[in-house]
Amino acid sequence: MPLEPAITDIELLKDRPAVAKMLSWRPEALHAAKWDRNELTLWVDRHALRETCQALKDDPSTSFNFLSDVTCVDWFPSEPRFEVVYSLLSFARKDRVRLKVRLDGADGVIDSLTPIWPGANPFEREVFDLFGIRFQGHPFLRRIMMPDDWSGHPLRKDYPVEGYR
Amino acid sequence: MPKYDILPTVETIGDDRTMVLNMGPQHPSTHGVLRLLLEIDGETIVRIRPDIGYLHTGIEKTYEAKFYQQCVTLADRMDYLAPFTNELGFVLAVEKLLGLEVPPRAVWMRVLLNELTRINSHLVWLGTHAMDIGALTVFLYCFREREELLKIFEAVGGQRMFNSYFRVGGLAMDAPLGWFERVRGFLKTFPEKVDEYEGLLTGNPIWQERTKGVAVISAEDVVLLGGSGPNLRASGIDLDLRRDMPYCGYEKFKFGVPLHKDGDVWARYVVRVQELRESQKICMQALDGMPEGPVKADAPKVVLPDREKMKTQMESLIYHFKIVTEGFTVPAGEVYQAVESPRGELGFYIVSDGTAKPYRVHVRAPSFANLTMLPTMCEGRLIADVVAAIGSIDIVLGDVDR
Numbered sequence: 001m002p003l004e005p006a007i008t009d010i011e012l013l014k015d016r017p018a019v020a021k022m023l024s025w026r027p028e029a030l031h032a033a034k035w036d037r038n039e040l041t042l043w044v045d046r047h048a049l050r051e052t053c054q055a056l057k058d059d060p061s062t063s064f065n066f067l068s069d070v071t072c073v074d075w076f077p078s079e080p081r082f083e084v085v086y087s088l089l090s091f092a093r094k095d096r097v098r099l100k101v102r103l104d105g106a107d108g109v110i111d112s113l114t115p116i117w118p119g120a121n122p123f124e125r126e127v128f129d130l131f132g133i134r135f136q137g138h139p140f141l142r143r144i145m146m147p148d149d150w151s152g153h154p155l156r157k158d159y160p161v162e163g164y165r
Numbered sequence: 166m167p168k169y170d171i172l173p174t175v176e177t178i179g180d181d182r183t184m185v186l187n188m189g190p191q192h193p194s195t196h197g198v199l200r201l202l203l204e205i206d207g208e209t210i211v212r213i214r215p216d217i218g219y220l221h222t223g224i225e226k227t228y229e230a231k232f233y234q235q236c237v238t239l240a241d242r243m244d245y246l247a248p249f250t251n252e253l254g255f256v257l258a259v260e261k262l263l264g265l266e267v268p269p270r271a272v273w274m275r276v277l278l279n280e281l282t283r284i285n286s287h288l289v290w291l292g293t294h295a296m297d298i299g300a301l302t303v304f305l306y307c308f309r310e311r312e313e314l315l316k317i318f319e320a321v322g323g324q325r326m327f328n329s330y331f332r333v334g335g336l337a338m339d340a341p342l343g344w345f346e347r348v349r350g351f352l353k354t355f356p357e358k359v360d361e362y363e364g365l366l367t368g369n370p371i372w373q374e375r376t377k378g379v380a381v382i383s384a385e386d387v388v389l390l391g392g393s394g395p396n397l398r399a400s401g402i403d404l405d406l407r408r409d410m411p412y413c414g415y416e417k418f419k420f421g422v423p424l425h426k427d428g429d430v431w432a433r434y435v436v437r438v439q440e441l442r443e444s445q446k447i448c449m450q451a452l453d454g455m456p457e458g459p460v461k462a463d464a465p466k467v468v469l470p471d472r473e474k475m476k477t478q479m480e481s482l483i484y485h486f487k488i489v490t491e492g493f494t495v496p497a498g499e500v501y502q503a504v505e506s507p508r509g510e511l512g513f514y515i516v517s518d519g520t521a522k523p524y525r526v527h528v529r530a531p532s533f534a535n536l537t538m539l540p541t542m543c544e545g546r547l548i549a550d551v552v553a554a555i556g557s558i559d560i561v562l563g564d565v566d567r
Contacts, residue, residue: 003264003496037261037500066388068503071527073516085514087501087529091388091402094409098501118166119391119537126533130225139170145221145566154226161230 006036016040017062018097025055031102041098049101050111056088056097057116064088064097067113070123072131076157081105084133086113103133112138130155166386166541173204173212183211186548190219194297194552197562201539205548213543213551215536220566228526232492233259233333234469236523241327243528244564246289249275249282249318250506252331257412258502258513259333262495265464269456271335272414277451278321278330279413280444281348284355285314286507287437287444291362294434294556298375303365310358313351320344333493334468335461349452355445363438376431380542380554383428390541391534394509396558399436400428406505413504417454420447430557437559467493492521501529508532508559532564 010033013019018040022030029048034041044052056064069087080102088097101110112135113120124135125144132153135141143150152159173185189200198219204212224239231239240255241248253275260267267275292307315325321340322328330337366372382392384400397404405422407415423439425432461468469488470481497519503512509531516525535558542554 006498036498037264039500041499067391068510069501069512069514069527069529071514071529073525085527087512087514089510091404096501096503117391118389119534122533122537123391140172142172143218145218147218154223159226161226 003037006034008032008034013040017093017095018042018056018064021056021059021062022052026051039096039098041100043100043102046101046103046110049099050113050116052099053086053088053113053116062090062097063092064090064095066091067117067120067123068096070113070120070127072127072133072155074131074155074157076105079104082108082131082133084110084127108133109136110134111136112141114138129153132156166389171212172214172216173202182206188551194555196293196555196560197565199536199555199560199562199565201551203548203551208547208549210543210546210548210551213540215539217533217536217562217565220562222567224567225526225528228523230522232521233495233523234488234492236526237331237333238327238329241329242563243530243567244506244508244511244532244561245326246561247282247286247507248326248328249278249331250286250504250511252329253279253413254502254504254506254511254513256331256333257504258500258515259495261500261502262498262515262517263333263464263467264496265334265462265467267335267462268459269414270339270458271460271462273451273455274336274340274460275331275413276415276418277348277448277455278318280447280451281314281317283444283507284441284448285311285318287441288314290437290507290556290559291434291441294553294559295366295372297552297556298372300366300369300372303362306358306361306365310351310355317344317348317351320347332461332468334464335459339460345452345455348448352445352448352452356442359438359441359445366434367438373431375553376434376557377427377429379430379550380546380557381427381429382538382542386541387428387538390537392509392538393531393534394505394507395433395436395440396509396535396538398423399425399432401426406503406510410503412502418447418450420444430553433557433559494519494521495523503529506531508561508564509535528567530564530567532558532560532562533567536560536565 013033029045031043056062066089068089071085073083082103084101086099127133129143129145183204183206186203190198200216202214240251244251288307288311292304295303319325322330384402387400420443423436425436465484474481475485495517499516501514503510512529514527518524543551
């Protein structure tokens with residue numbers, strides 16, 4: 001299976017249920033889309049994230065009812081520095097979609113998904129702990145992996161793998 | 166559903182009626198270094214919160230400093246009871262990034278080893294879970310079979326536990342002479358062994374009393390809390406990634422997906438014991454249909470050449486030198502590869518920036534997500550049920566903390 005070039009044109013991807021839903025529901029919240037290696041990625045506006053997830057979950061044509069994963073990628077030193085990554089899974093359609101939100105390094109704040117999926121709680125705590133992203137509306141945003149009195153966020157790219165900071 | 170908003174400590178509860186009990190990190194029934202904070206009213210649990218991170222070794226950070234071929238060994242060390250499954254998830258993700266096809270013999274070997282790992286992992290779960298609840302004999306029986314499995318793994322990969330046998334592009338080497346007969350010998354007698362375990366537990370009234378109706382969780386709650394694998398199926402949701410989103414050639418195998426609707430400790434026990442039997446069937450199919458041929462893909466820039474070739478051919482020697490010293494580059498991009506581990510959905514999210522080291526690796530650990538279900542299962546019940554509930558979720562702390 002040789003690699004095919006990624007499709008980034010939203011027009012070509014509008015047959016995908018998640019893209020179709022976004023275009024009919026709130027096109028301005030969808031910043032970009034990518035179809036690469038049989039996986040769909042959508043870049044979503046940071047202020048529309050929670051409503052987007054709710055819409056993708058409730059609509060029977062998408063029915064992304066399961067939050068598989070929450071994580072983050074640090075693109076230091078370029079800006080916007082952080083990309084928070086959400087993997088959604090639909091049990092009914094056996095389909096996945098990846099939502100991404102870009103955040104500036106100086107303003108790493110985003111809405112928490114815990115009101116929709118309580119299971120997002122530990123994942124968001126992990127991202128907070130290791131990247132320093134703050135989730136608004138999270139009931140218990142405390143460090144989860146590192147000790148409570150730790151300073152710094154180890155998975156950031158300006159944090160060394162070994163030795164002292 | 167509990168809101169998960171405080172960690173009950175003496176300072177935070179501020180109520181004279183209840184007290185705080187600290188369970189762990191060193192506690193035999195937590196299967197590792199899990200600390201539980203319990204707020205209790207007599208014997209009844211008001212709140213229970215897991216406090217994790219005692220085994221955090223920063224594996225995701227370490228990944229960013231290693232070549233892709235070195236990363237396989239790290240994958241073993243997360244879920245140490247199912248090392249082959251972790252390796253499989255990692256190599257499948259990298260192969261997806263590379264667009265690399267693996268020869269059929271390697272695919273079938275991977276399925277075979279992956280299912281043997283599932284049996285291995287479920288045996289440890291059954292033994293320790295039964296021991297927690299008080300049935301000591303089952304543990305000895307399970308570890309008798311597990312010992313033979315570990316010897317089988319040692320024969321093929323050189324090590325009992327952290328095998329590092331899968332490679333990007335195939336396997337390290339072919340199975341040794343007589344290995345398949347040994348596996349077949351084990352699998353032939355295995356269903357009788359499962360009957361033995363069931364004979365000790367299933368009809369046992371004490372076992373039923375301790376498990377039926379204990380730590381119940383509804384299907385809706387499991388989905389909202391991110392539970393997966395046998396925990397999901399024990400609550401009646403029919404989802405198995407091997408069947409529904411096939412990877413690594415699973416679509417060629419015929420197997421059943423055990424289901425139960427009760428969502429209690431008993432249901433999870435029944436589902437996992439049935440899975441032991443189904444895994445045995447998959448292994449038998451893999452043995453019967455094992456294709457001949459190479460176990461490494463024909464991709465000299467990615468796969469290390471055979472020793473013999475390396476010593477006789479200049480080309481192979483150069484490729485060998487380059488892979489070992491510089492690693493192999495992976496085209497830029499990102500993938501999320503999920504596999505059905507014995508504990509649930511194990512996902513590898515890998516971002517490549519086109520170099521020989523991954524830019525970011527994130528592991529969606531099934532135990533980490535499954536542990537979120539514990540408060541919903543236990544609150545309002547007795548302390549003795551906590552031990553049964555933890556055992557029934559089947560967590561591995563190496564997987565939780567990474």
